[in-house]
Amino acid sequence: MNVNQLIELMAALLILFGSIVSVISAFGMIRLPDVYTRSHAATKSATLSVLCVLFGAFVYFWIHDGYVSIRLILGIIFVFITAPVAGHLVCRAAYRSRVPLAEGSGNDALKSVLFDDEELRVKSEIEQLK
Template sequence: MDAKVMIEIVVAALILLGTLMSLISSLGIIRLPDVYTRAHASTKSATLGILCILTGAFFYFVFTHGVSSIRLLLGIVFVFLTAPVAGHLIIRSAHRSKVALADISVQDDLQHYLNSVDHNESKD
C-alpha cells in the first residue's frame, strides 16, 4: 500500500472519530438531565472530537503537502487548555449558585464545603 494512501486513511479515521465524538457530545447535551452532566458531556467529548479533527487536518497538511501549520497547532493547544477549564468554571459556578442536581444523582461531595463557605460568609 502506498504511503500517501496510508496517511489519508489515518487522517480520514481521525476526522471520522472526531466527528463521532462530537455527535456523542451533542446527544449528551440534549439527553442528560442536569447542568453538571451536560457540562461534562460538552467539555470531554467535544474537546476530544475537536482535537481529533484538528490533529487529522494537521497530519494531512504535514504529510501530503509538507506544510506545517502553526495555526492548527495553536488551535489544538488552545482547545486542549481552555475547554476543560471552562467546563470546570461553569460547573463550579452552577454549584455555588445552588443549582439542583438531577433526581438520579446519589451524592454531592461538595455540599458540605458549600455549606461551610456559606456559614463563614454569614459571620463576616
C-alpha cells in the first residue's frame, strides 16, 4: 500500500465518519425534548459531519486527481462560519419568544436579565392558570 492509497483511505474514513455523525445528529433532532437541545444537535454535530465529508472529498480529489477544489474550500469555510451562528440565532429567537425549556434543563439564568418584573408576573400567573 503506497502513500496515495493510504491518504485515499483516510479520506474515505473521514467521509464515513461524517456520515455516521450525520445519522447521530438526525436521531438527536428526533429524540431531544426542546428546541434548545435540538438546535444543539443540529448545529454542533451536523456542522462536524458536513465539515468531515467536505474535507474528505477535498483530500480525495487533491490526492487522487491532483485537483484543488476552491468550491470545497469555500463550502468548508461557509459552513464553519454560518451554521453555529444560525443555531445561536434560532435559540435566541426561541428564548425571546418565550419557548419553554424542557423540565430537566436546570436554572434559567437569563430570565431576570432579559425580562422585567411585570412580564415575569404575567407569565407566572398564566402558568398557574394552566
